[in-house]
Amino acid sequence: MNKSELINAIAEEAGLAKTDAKKALEAFISTVSNELAKGEKIALIGFGTFSINEKGERTGINPATKQQITIPAKKVVKFKAGAELADKVK
Numbered sequence: 001m002n003k004s005e006l007i008n009a010i011a012e013e014a015g016l017a018k019t020d021a022k023k024a025l026e027a028f029i030s031t032v033s034n035e036l037a038k039g040e041k042i043a044l045i046g047f048g049t050f051s052i053n054e055k056g057e058r059t060g061i062n063p064a065t066k067q068q069i070t071i072p073a074k075k076v077v078k079f080k081a082g083a084e085l086a087d088k089v090k
Helices: 003-014 018-037 083-089
Strands: 042-044 048-055 058-061 068-071 074-081
Touching (some): 003 018, 018 048, 074 083
Antiparallel strands (some): 058 068
């Protein structure tokens, strides 16, 4: 499912116009992105939790040259599914 298909599904499920569903989805994405950028965690009970995970610096191998390289530390977005979502997917 791509973004436009998701907007259509939200509009149909919630009984909204597609433009309103698009605004709601974009507001959700913007809010989650902004909170994660601040280092906050977003917990949606039953759905899941979005958080930031810090990966430390590590050593890797360049597959093209087989030389060791240092992979710098970085922050990554993590999503952990909630119980209801996990049960639905089983």
